Each structure stands twice: as C-alpha cells, then as structure tokens.
Amino acid sequence: MLKEMNVDxxxxxxxxxxxxxxxxxxAIVRQYQSRVRAYLARYVRDRxxxxxxAQDTFLLAYRSLSSYRxxxxxxxxxxxxxxxxxxxxVRDQARRRVRETEVLQAALGRWLTDAIEKDAARLTDRDQxxxxxxxxxxxxxxxxxxLVENYYFKGRTAIEMAREQGKKESAIGxxxxxxxxxxxxxxxxxxxxxxxxx
Amino acid sequence: MTSEEIRDLWSRFLAxxxxxxxxxxxxxxxxxxxxxxxxxxLENLQLDGVLHAMSSTRRHGExxxxxxxxxxxxxxxxxxxxxxxxSRLNENPPPPSAPPSxxxxxxxxTTRIFRRRSAASTSGETAxxxxxxAAAAFIAILLLVTSPVKEPRRFGAKPAPSAPxxxxxxxxSPAPEKRETPPSQVVTPEVPRTAPSFVPAPKPEETPKAxxxxxxxxxxxxELKKSILPSRTPKxxxxxxxxxxxxxxxxxxxxxxxxxxxxxxxxxxxxLNMGDEVAVGNTIDTYPAASARLxxxxxxxxxxxxxxxxxxxxxxxxxxxxxxxxxxxxxxxKQSPDRPMVFTTPTGEATILGTTIRLTVANDPKPGTTLxxxxxxxxxxxxxxxxxxxxxxxxxxxxxxxxxxxxxKSFGDEVLVKFGPADVALKPxxxxxxxxxxxxxxxxxxxxxxxxxxIPGLTWRDGQGKIxxxxxxxxxxxxxxxxxxxxxxxxxxxxxxxxxxxxxKMPLPNGRYLISVCCGDVSYEQGPHHINVEGIQLIDQKINxxxxxxxxxxxPVEVKDGELNMIVGGNPGPKKSADGSTDTCINYLxxxxxxx
Numbered sequence: 001m002l003k004e005m006n007v008d009x010x011x012x013x014x015x016x017x018x019x020x021x022x023x024x025x026x027a028i029v030r031q032y033q034s035r036v037r038a039y040l041a042r043y044v045r046d047r048x049x050x051x052x053x054a055q056d057t058f059l060l061a062y063r064s065l066s067s068y069r070x071x072x073x074x075x076x077x078x079x080x081x082x083x084x085x086x087x088x089x090v091r092d093q094a095r096r097r098v099r100e101t102e103v104l105q106a107a108l109g110r111w112l113t114d115a116i117e118k119d120a121a122r123l124t125d126r127d128q129x130x131x132x133x134x135x136x137x138x139x140x141x142x143x144x145x146x147l148v149e150n151y152y153f154k155g156r157t158a159i160e161m162a163r164e165q166g167k168k169e170s171a172i173g174x175x176x177x178x179x180x181x182x183x184x185x186x187x188x189x190x191x192x193x194x195x196x197x198x
Numbered sequence: 199m200t201s202e203e204i205r206d207l208w209s210r211f212l213a214x215x216x217x218x219x220x221x222x223x224x225x226x227x228x229x230x231x232x233x234x235x236x237x238x239x240l241e242n243l244q245l246d247g248v249l250h251a252m253s254s255t256r257r258h259g260e261x262x263x264x265x266x267x268x269x270x271x272x273x274x275x276x277x278x279x280x281x282x283x284x285s286r287l288n289e290n291p292p293p294p295s296a297p298p299s300x301x302x303x304x305x306x307x308t309t310r311i312f313r314r315r316s317a318a319s320t321s322g323e324t325a326x327x328x329x330x331x332a333a334a335a336f337i338a339i340l341l342l343v344t345s346p347v348k349e350p351r352r353f354g355a356k357p358a359p360s361a362p363x364x365x366x367x368x369x370x371s372p373a374p375e376k377r378e379t380p381p382s383q384v385v386t387p388e389v390p391r392t393a394p395s396f397v398p399a400p401k402p403e404e405t406p407k408a409x410x411x412x413x414x415x416x417x418x419x420x421e422l423k424k425s426i427l428p429s430r431t432p433k434x435x436x437x438x439x440x441x442x443x444x445x446x447x448x449x450x451x452x453x454x455x456x457x458x459x460x461x462x463x464x465x466x467x468x469x470l471n472m473g474d475e476v477a478v479g480n481t482i483d484t485y486p487a488a489s490a491r492l493x494x495x496x497x498x499x500x501x502x503x504x505x506x507x508x509x510x511x512x513x514x515x516x517x518x519x520x521x522x523x524x525x526x527x528x529x530x531x532k533q534s535p536d537r538p539m540v541f542t543t544p545t546g547e548a549t550i551l552g553t554t555i556r557l558t559v560a561n562d563p564k565p566g567t568t569l570x571x572x573x574x575x576x577x578x579x580x581x582x583x584x585x586x587x588x589x590x591x592x593x594x595x596x597x598x599x600x601x602x603x604x605x606x607k608s609f610g611d612e613v614l615v616k617f618g619p620a621d622v623a624l625k626p627x628x629x630x631x632x633x634x635x636x637x638x639x640x641x642x643x644x645x646x647x648x649x650x651x652x653i654p655g656l657t658w659r660d661g662q663g664k665i666x667x668x669x670x671x672x673x674x675x676x677x678x679x680x681x682x683x684x685x686x687x688x689x690x691x692x693x694x695x696x697x698x699x700x701x702x703k704m705p706l707p708n709g710r711y712l713i714s715v716c717c718g719d720v721s722y723e724q725g726p727h728h729i730n731v732e733g734i735q736l737i738d739q740k741i742n743x744x745x746x747x748x749x750x751x752x753x754p755v756e757v758k759d760g761e762l763n764m765i766v767g768g769n770p771g772p773k774k775s776a777d778g779s780t781d782t783c784i785n786y787l788x789x790x791x792x793x794x
Contacts, residue, residue, distance in 0.1 A: 026266070038251045044247070153256065
C-alpha cells in the first residue's frame with residue numbers, strides 16, 4: 001500500500017493514517033521524529049525518558065488524528081503534543097526531587113517547567129530550531145566540529161577525549177559549553193533572519 | 199561566585215558529574231539571582247539535549263519507527279475487533295425496553311434486564327451498550343492472553359498514557375493527569391496476563407447470558423480469529439472457560455530495591471518499593487546507579503541493573519522478558535521444555551534451554567546484546583540477521599549488527615594474566631600466558647607465531663654471555679627463583695624490541711574495565727617498556743631499575759568491539775636500557791570488569 005503513497009505528501013499520509021494505515025503513520029514518524037525528539041530533549045535530560053516520551057507523543061498523535069484539522073502544520077501540531085507530554089513529565093520529576101542531594105535537579109525542574117510553559121506561543125519557532133542548528137553545525141570551525149562529532153555523534157566520553165588531547169576532563173566540558181554557546185548565538189541569528197525566536 | 203566559576207560548575211553538571219550538595223546550592227542560588235545567566239545556561243543545557251537527540255535519531259531512528267509501528271499494529275487490530283463486535287451487536291439489538299414511567303413491563307427476560315439497568319441509568323440505549331462491549335472485551339482478553347499474539351517490541355517499554363485532550367493550534371493546553379480510557383485500550387497487549395481482573399467480572403445477576411448467547415460467543419470467537427489472529431490454528435472452537443483463566447499464577451514480588459526505581463502500570467508511573475507486586479505488562483525503569491530484584495512465583499529471580507528498562511511480556515508459550523536497555527542478571531529455575539523462558543532485547547533473543555542457569559543479559563543499542571552464561575545452556579538469536587548460537591557455561595556471545603555470533607570463553611568479572619614460562623605456579627583467578635599465539639579455546643593470546651622472523655643485525659646475550667640472533671615474537675623469562683620474591687613479578691614475557699609491535703588480545707564482553715599492568719625485570723635494568731591497552735598508553739618509554747618494577751593500577755578503558763587489545767612495544771623512542779636493549783618485559787595484566 002505504501003508504494004502507492006507519496007511519502008512526501010503529508011496530506012496523503014495523514015489521510016491514509018486516519019484510515020488506519022500504520023505504514024502511512026510510520027512514514028510520518030520517520031519524517032518528524034527528529035524534531036519531536038529534539039524538542040523533548042530540550043527539557044528532559046534522561047535520554048531513555050526522551051525515547052519513551054517520543055513514543056508516547058506519536059501514540060497520542062495517532063489516537064488523536066481525527067482532531068487534527070490542518071490549522072497548523074503537522075510538525076507544529078506534533079510539537080504541541082510533545083510539549084504536553086514533556087510538561088507532565090518535568091512536573092512529575094520536579095515533584096519527586098525533594099532530597100537534599102537533588103537541589104539542583106529540583107531547581108532545574110522548576111526552571112524547565114517555566115520554560116515549557118512559555119513555549120506555548122513559540123511552537124512554530126521550536127519546530128524550526130533543529131533546521132537552524134543543522135546549518136549552524138556546518139559553520140563550526142574544524143576543531144570544534146570534530147569535538148562535537150566525537151562527543152555527540154561518535155559516543156566518545158569527555159575522559160577519553162581529554163586523554164587524547166592531553167587536557168583535563170573539565171577543560172573538554174568547558175570547550176563543549178563554549179561551542180554550544182556559539183551554536184546558540186548562531187541559531188538566534190538565523191532565527192532572527194526568518195523573523196522567528198530561538 | 200564569578201560567572202566563569204558558575205559556568206565551570208554547570209559544564210561539570212552537564213558532563214554528568216555529581217556535584218556536592220553545597221556546590222549545588224551555590225549554583226542554584228547564583229542562577230536564581232541572575233535570570234540572564236540562568237537563561238543562557240538553560241539554553242546551553244537544551245542544546246546539549248538537542249545534540250544528543252540528533253545523534254540518537256541517527257543511530258536508532260529506524261528501530262524507533264519499527265517498534266512504534268508494531269505497537270500501533272497491535273492496537274489497531276484490537277480496536278478493529280471491538281468495532282466489529284460493536285457493529286455486530288448493533289445489528290442485533292436487544293428488544294426495546296419500556297419507558298420507566300409506564301410501570302408496565304412484558305413478562306420476558308428483557309424485563310429483568312431493564313430493571314437492573316434502570317438502577318444505573320435511565321437511558322436504555324446507552325445503558326446496555328457498555329455491558330455488551332465489556333462482555334465482548336472480556337472474551338477478547340481471554341483469547342488474547344491465551345493466544346500467541348505477536349508482542350510488539352517497544353523501546354523504553356513505558357506504556358503510553360491514554361490520549362489527552364490534544365488541542366490543535368499553537369498552544370495546546372497541558373493534558374489532564376487523569377483521563378478517560380479510550381475503548382481501544384481495553385484489549386491492547388499492554389493488558390497484564392492477569393487481565394480478567396483488569397475488567398471486572400460481571401456479577402451473577404448481571405451475567406450477560408441474556409445479552410450474549412453461546413451462539414454470539416461462538417460468532418465473536420470466529421470474528422476474533424478472522425480479524426486479529428489470521429495465522430492462528432485454533433485447537434478448539436470453545437472459548438476457554440473463565441475458571442481456567444482465573445487460575446492466575448502467583449504474583450511476581452519485588453525483593454529488593456536500591457535507589458530510584460520506577461514502575462509503570464498503565465499510565466501510572468510510581469516509585470517501586472520492596473514487597474510490591476509486578477504484573478505482566480508493567481514496566482520497571484531503574485536510574486543509572488539503581489537496581490531491583492524480582493522474585494517469580496517459581497523461585498526464579500531477576501536482578502535488574504542500573505539504567506535499565508524491563509518488562510515481562512504477555513506470552514502463552516512461557517515467560518517472556520523484554521529488556522529495552524540496561525542489564526539484568528538472572529537465576530532461572532528449571533522451566534518446562536515447551537514453555538522456555540525467553541529474554542528479548544531490540545537486537546537479541548536468549549532462550550533458556552537448560553535446567554537451572556545463571557545469566558547476564560546486557561543490552562546497549564550500539565554494541566548490541568551481550569549474553570554471559572555462568573551456568574547452563576542458552577540459545578541466543580541475533581534478531582538482526584536471524585543467526586543463532588548455543589552459549590554454555592563459562593561462555594559469552596554478542597548479538598549485534600555485523601558481529602559474528604560466536605561463543606567465547608568468559609573469564610568472569612576479574613582475571614589476572616600471569617606472563618612467564620610454563621612452570622609458573624598459578625593462584626586462583628590467574629591464567630598463564632607463555633607467549634603462545636591466540637587460541638579461541640584458551641580465550642586469549644598473541645597475534646602471530648611465538649617465534650617470528652630473524653631481525654637483521656640484532657643480537658642478545660644470555661646469562662652465560664652467549665650471543666644469539668634476535669627474532670621477532672616473544673619469549674618467556676624467569677628472573678629469580680627467590681621464594682620470598684613477589685610471585686607476580688618474578689617472571690615475564692619479553693616482546694616488542696627495536697620498535698617491533700606485538701599484540702595480545704582477549705575477547706571480552708563490551709563494557710568498562712579497570713586495567714592494571716606491571717612491567718620490568720626484577721633482576722636487571724630493562725626497558726624502555728611500552729604498553730598500550732585499548733588505545734590508552736599505560737606505560738610509555740619507562741626504564742626500570744633492578745628490583746623496581748613499573749606498575750600502573752586501575753586505569754579505566756572501554757571495550758567496544760568485543761575484544762581487549764594490548765599492544766606491547768611499538769615505539770623505539772630515544773631511550774635505551776643499560777645494556778642497550780629496547781624491549782618490554784610484561785609481568786602481569788589484571789582485568790577487572792566495571793559493573794554499572
């Protein structure tokens with residue numbers, strides 16, 4: 001059935017999904033999972049939880065397809081569901097962080113809850129952030145780009161990278177923090193060019 | 199605290215360092231007092247998450263889609279069934295009931311039904327329908343839990359919450375915490391095996407006998423077989439008697455919980471406590487340093503390690519455990535041959551064939567599934583290519599993309615390799631290496647023959663002053679027979695002279711290890727020694743004095759390709775020992791597995 005479908009046409013995929021085609025919905029998941037995961041990962045530090053919540057988001061979307069009327073883009077609609085899912089999770093986690101040793105996690109939960117609540121009016125921008133980040137990654141200097149590639153995409157640890165470069169682990173951490181700051185500024189600039197907010 | 203100090207603390211926190219309580223409070227106070235800096239660091243944290251998510255999508259994106267599709271497929275089938283049943287019942291509605299105000303009723307079965315319903319609802323149309331659906335769903339569940347329905351694998355394994363009121367548009371409001379359960383969820387495979395208790399059994403006076411006759415039941419059964427279980431060959435046309443299903447097994451109980459562990463029942467995720475009962479379909483998630491031990495009714499225990507996601511799947515062919523991530527260790531009581539215990543992960547499936555075994559299943563999407571059998575026999579299947587292998591006591595095997603599924607000798611969590619001649623007296627936990635070429639049966643050794651080619655122009659002088667030509671390869675040496683000397687350091691293997699490289703290897707399960715190594719000649723100045731383990735140069739151009747050996751202790755390394763490699767020599771460097779030689783003498787290598 002999928003062979004007859006145009007997987008680049010969200011309308012057709014939606015229509016087929018509404019009729020119960022899980023293959024069509026899988027094509028939607030394939031197309032939008034990076035954005036949904038990226039959105040969830042903004043607020044949820046636990047990577048396994050991001051995986052779970054992404055799955056929850058798509059399951060909820062599948063069950064709610066009949067309520068989608070195309071007033072916003074499919075991506076923004078999915079990000080909206082992801083926002084609800086993330087908000088529930090972060091609130092739940094924040095409530096549990098009451099121990100003395102989890103002061104920072106508790107505060108983080110509070111700050112992130114505020115941030116998600118403010119996101120309600122910026123879902124379109126959030127949907128575009130990932131694209132901006134991809135472009136900004138290409139503009140990184142060679143050394144920074146290699147550092148990002150090794151740490152995030154090749155799964156190297158900061159300890160390993162520190163050993164190789166004869167640096168302290170904390171120095172690698174700071175370098176990564178600075179690279180993310182550069183990326184953050186780049187994303188803001190790119191988003192401003194399109195009239196959006198990072 | 200300066201902005202730079204705050205950023206330093208923050209970067210350490212993001213790198214996973216556990217900050218002291220005082221440092222946490224300082225950081226929180228500083229960020230609460232400086233909203234601009236807080237905003238900036240939160241953005242930094244968010245980018246960290248996004249980059250990790252991008253990587254995760256690259257690596258597991260397709261598996262995620264596949265798993266989700268399985269889940270949706272199962273749910274779709276179940277929903278379709280309920281709709282068909284609903285449609286059938288609508289085709290044959292019960293006789294209309296008289297309005298409550300008439301006070302006159304027919305002396306028929308419907309009279310009794312109407313009286314009973316009227317207590318709950320005054321709407322006849324809406325009142326009988328849920329009862330019929332519940333009855334149909336009940337039958338569906340009975341069949342589902344007794345049928346070999348394909349269980350969808352699911353990453354994270356946390357059952358999805360029921361659908362919130364998702365609003366369309368730019369600002370959907372947060373979903374309410376408690377929501378109505380959609381009808382489709384009633385018969386999803388998430389239903390625990392003790393499903394009959396999930397849907398309350400009808401009370402005797404509410405028995406749907408008048409509503410769902412035996413004939414209807416039979417038709418529904420056939421409908422189910424057509425719509426959900428097309429490949430199932432029914433053994434009987436009779437629906438299993440409720441009494442047979444009601445014979446639920448004793449519950450699985452939580453024996454021990456260490457640190458933070460959650461259990462998800464339906465959409466409810468709560469902390470797991472000792473003594474809790476765990477049903478089929480419940481998901482247990484452990485935090486990185488946490489663990490939990492479950493005891494099954496047959497005595498089998500499972501220890502779930504840190505950072506794991508665990509779930510028992512409904513199965514009619516024995517117990518089926520799904521480990522989405524993390525590790526587990528288990529001792530399994532003898533299972534019936536036709537009802538084996540099966541452990542599945544996204545990449546592997548281990549079926550217990552033996553009697554009583556102990557095994558460790560470690561799953562990580564990148565290196566795949568590692569199975570270690572401490573006792574017994576297990577069949578491991580690589581779900582990525584369908585190949586299988588039998589792994590027996592003292593062996594391990596890895597099921598991963600592109601990996602050969604070959605059982606290897608397992609050395610447990612700690613092994614000391616003592617290098618030296620064949621007469622070394624070994625202690626418990628030691629294995630001997632005399633420089634022989636790698637042998638899979640032995641489970642370790644060197645690459646290439648022990649005695650290599652002649653090295654032109656190189657000679658060595660033995661203890662009697664005789665000069666010999668030097669060959670590539672290794673030779674074993676005893677430096678002293680002094681019984682008071684440390685037996686770990688009296689013998690060694692000499693290798694890697696003149697910049698030559700000798701590689702030693704031992705297949706090991708992927709993971710983290712602590713490596714200790716000792717080099718030198720206890721009787722004489724030797725070196726410079728060079729030892730590199732898994733890319734980390736542990737000893738580099740060190741020359742030992744007589745009686746002063748070079749020891750490096752507990753250096754963490756990570757095995758990622760199922761094999762620990764040690765490179766001896768390989769770097770001539772400018773240094774030479776007193777006799778002008780440049781060889782490495784290795785005394786021992788200690789390998790300790792690091793468990794999460």
